[in-house]
Amino acid sequence: MTQVFLAAQALRILGTLHDWLFGTSFRVLCYHAVSNAQRFSQHMAVLNRSAEVLGLGQLLAEKHKHHSLSTRPRVLITFDDGDPSVLDRAAPVLASHGMPSALFVVTDWIGSRTEPWWVTSSRAWQQNSNLEIHGQRFSSSQALIARLKTLPDTDRKTFVSEHVSASRPARNPEWSELSAAMKQGMEIGAHSVSHPCLDMCSAEQVQREVSGSIATVKKQLGFAQVAFALPNGNFNPDALQAAAEAQASSVFLFDHRTMPASQLNASMPLISRLRMDDYASIWRFVFIASGWHSRIYHLIRRDTQARALRNS
Numbered sequence: 001m002t003q004v005f006l007a008a009q010a011l012r013i014l015g016t017l018h019d020w021l022f023g024t025s026f027r028v029l030c031y032h033a034v035s036n037a038q039r040f041s042q043h044m045a046v047l048n049r050s051a052e053v054l055g056l057g058q059l060l061a062e063k064h065k066h067h068s069l070s071t072r073p074r075v076l077i078t079f080d081d082g083d084p085s086v087l088d089r090a091a092p093v094l095a096s097h098g099m100p101s102a103l104f105v106v107t108d109w110i111g112s113r114t115e116p117w118w119v120t121s122s123r124a125w126q127q128n129s130n131l132e133i134h135g136q137r138f139s140s141s142q143a144l145i146a147r148l149k150t151l152p153d154t155d156r157k158t159f160v161s162e163h164v165s166a167s168r169p170a171r172n173p174e175w176s177e178l179s180a181a182m183k184q185g186m187e188i189g190a191h192s193v194s195h196p197c198l199d200m201c202s203a204e205q206v207q208r209e210v211s212g213s214i215a216t217v218k219k220q221l222g223f224a225q226v227a228f229a230l231p232n233g234n235f236n237p238d239a240l241q242a243a244a245e246a247q248a249s250s251v252f253l254f255d256h257r258t259m260p261a262s263q264l265n266a267s268m269p270l271i272s273r274l275r276m277d278d279y280a281s282i283w284r285f286v287f288i289a290s291g292w293h294s295r296i297y298h299l300i301r302r303d304t305q306a307r308a309l310r311n312s
Contacts, residue, residue, distance in 0.1 A: 011289055019070075023260055025260055026059065027073055027075045027289050028252070028272065029076070030276060031078070031086075032079065036279040039281075043282070053075050055100030056189070057187065059271075060269070082106055090278075091186060094184070101187070103178070104227070104228075106231075120163065121160060122142075122144070131144060153202075190213035190248075198210075206239050210239050225248070227249045250270070251269070256297060256298075258294055
């Protein structure tokens, strides 16, 4: 408990210093599966002591408000994909603290036994590390998945279908479970129909993936407006246009940045998010949630890119 107390004080101090130097920001955390419930509980305990945790609706209601410097960082907790561990492990922890959150779901997976394509691909590599794409072999399953994300969508689907024997039936949430989670403060958004890489899809595919998922969430849960999170964080003008046409309330990115308060004022805000792993140590969590990890990460990245250009 002492560690949680100290981490909470550190988050307050570092977060306030960050906003004093760079302007008032929201921290939108993005988790996926929650495999380490104990560590996730630590993260939430730190936030409970140090932050003002907002719901999605509360965040969007902050449009056009004057945001003065605060000693309590404002945080939104989000989850992508709809892994059942979010409902089984994360939701009870959040409920115990009275914390709202937002879950972005892949609509074709709800109520199905579909395994995410990257899980199938990872298992296929583990069973046969000699898998090739255009003659290229891979040193790890992560390298294989990274390569698959660069392929045209039809090529990616073909590769996965050829290795479907490696897949296993998954347990995905039912719509009724999502409705129950909503009653505990978990808001639901759309995360595409099948989780492709939208920047590798045709304009027609992008339209179906974005508008189809938004329409399904509206229909199943009775929403008038739905937020949309870009799968893989792939920024694509066609996706933004499709989201606007589907009257999405906002579009969530995966850019590992804090979100300036002024960014909310757009008609369809683009919400920056900080990537967070449930197994991150309590001090790494503080470093990321404060905003400082993002600042250093992007500074190093810009410097690396600049040196690469100079040497090219």
